[in-house]
Amino acid sequence: MRARFNGMECKRSALLWLAASAIVGGCSFVNLTEEGEGVRIATAEAVSACTGLGRTTASVVYEVASIPRHPDAVQENINVTARNSAASMGGDTLVPVSPVAEGKQTFEVYRCRR
Numbered sequence: 875m876r877a878r879f880n881g882m883e884c885k886r887s888a889l890l891w892l893a894a895s896a897i898v899g900g901c902s903f904v905n906l907t908e909e910g911e912g913v914r915i916a917t918a919e920a921v922s923a924c925t926g927l928g929r930t931t932a933s934v935v936y937e938v939a940s941i942p943r944h945p946d947a948v949q950e951n952i953n954v955t956a957r958n959s960a961a962s963m964g965g966d967t968l969v970p971v972s973p974v975a976e977g978k979q980t981f982e983v984y985r986c987r988r
């Protein structure tokens with residue numbers, strides 16, 4: 875039994891940990907549904923002639939094994955989750971109304987197309 879790791883073992887462990895973190899950081903945990911494909915994300919100004927349907931809060935995994943996921947990957951998963959949710963509400967447009975915080979973001983849902 876060894877009392878300590880030698881330098882090479884530490885480097886190899888660190889490289890494996892970094893590689894695993896990079897892979898997890900870019901993973902997509904959410905799939906866009908066919909209905910969700912018809913939902914767009916817009917600005918508040920773009921929905922002035924639309925019908926408001928309510929709010930949805932999208933929540934996704936923002937860290938894995940205490941390692942934060944890349945913010946772009948989190949945002950992408952939030953957008954996909956929100957688009958799927960808006961479609962299930964009969965909406966076709968989303969407007970973000972909060973910043974992303976701990977893997978959550980709230981959106982207003984609208985129906986703009988008739």
